[in-house]
Amino acid sequence: MKHTSKCQVGGLFCLLLVGNIAALSLGSASKPYDKQKVCVFGAGGFLGGCIFGFLQRCGSLYGTGIDGIQGPRAITATSVGSLALNSILSKNFVLAQADESFVKLTDMSSIDSIENRLQGFDAAVLATCYALETRPVTSGSYERTLNDKTTEFYMDRPRSDTYQEIDSPDHSFDFFRSSLEACRAAGIRRLIVLASDSQFERDSGDKHIDILNTCGIPYVYIRPNGQLENSPNSWTFAKGVQGDLVVERGYISLDPSSSSLPGVLYREDLAAVAVQSLLSLDWSINSIINVECIGPAPARKVNKALAKEWCVNSERLKSILEEN
Structure with missing residues (x-):
């Protein structure tokens, strides 16, 4: 019999556990001396850049189990993706690079x-x-002729609106499928997959979960319920999580006839959830996490020792994901 339990941590987050599922604290932080190397696909996008920036900070701190010497690694197609990533790091992560x-630079067609x-x-x-x-x-990467073209890709969109984006779900799915095949061949042991907000509008099923289940690599599948936006308040990592988040486990099908509309979910908050999932959740178990923002985060006292935190409020995230 399924049941739902709820808890409140510091007035900021709720965790709903669907079914008899318990979060296991066997993530990278459980063995901080065993440094895990993490790569981020599409790190030139604002969401990908925030994840990369948080991972860089994790790698500089003992206790996270994240390698900060050989990683994190950004997977982009061209130097434009690298420039976009460094723009995010310098502005939002206080002159990081x-x-x-x-x-x-990677040929994503291969x-x-x-x-x-x-x-x-x-x-x-x-x-x-x-x-x-x-x-x-x-030039000097994987070109065959002087006029070769490729497709740069951003998770989930560039930080700037000046880029000429191509909206192609089929092409994105080809990227996803090829990436999974390469991950399996390279011996990757853990996947963190962030669904676009449009994917959460499906009332049943998900082809990405289907292909993940056949891939054989343990994963965390994070589904944002809401319109993804950037925080409007000149966000830096020092501001930490900005939204009052609800995190729910299990595949939740939305009622398409419902008149209630999901709110806004900040990309910075979603990035923090993704990184904390690496630190806290058992790497041997598949998990599906649904994330929703129900309003602004309550006022809080900011820890002045920012050098000791990879993200302000990360302890609250840890409590949420490890709660029984």
Whole structure:
């Protein structure tokens, strides 16, 4: 018999456990001395860039179990993706940066090329849908002729509106499928997959979950219930989680006839949930997490020792995901 339990942590989050499921604290933080290397696909997008920035901060702190020397690694198609990532890091993560040793330009049309970029890494963060843009292949990377073109991809969209985006769900799904094949071939042990907000509008089924289940790599599938937007208040990591979030486990089918509309969910908050999932959730178990924002976060006292936190309010996130 299924049951639902709810708890409130510091007035900021609720956790609803659907079915007899308990969150297990066997994530990377359970063995902080065993550093896990993580790569982020489409890190030039604002959501991907925030995840990368949080992972960089995790890698600088003991207790997270995230490698900060060889990782994190950004998977982009061209140098434009690298420039976009560094723009996010410098503005939103207080002059952080990712040099060429942390960014690998990848031919996303080649599974072998993707696999090569993943060798030696333990986990990958992907999206179900990317913003796409046609770009020249960066000189000295994988071009065959001077006029070669490729598709740059952003999780889930560029930070700036000046990019000429291509909306192609089929192309995004091809990216997703090829990435999974490469992850399996490279020996990736954990996947964090962020669904686009449009995917959550489906009333039943999800082709991305179907292909994940056949892939064989344990995953966390994070489904945002709401319109994804950037925080409007000149956000930096020092501001931490901005929304009053509800996190619910299990595949939740929405009633398409419902008159209630989901609210706004900030990309920065979703990125923090993704990173905390790596730290807190058992890497051997598949999990589906639904995230919704029900309003602004209550006023809180900010910890002044920011150098010791990868994200303000990360302890609350930890409590939510590890709650029985």
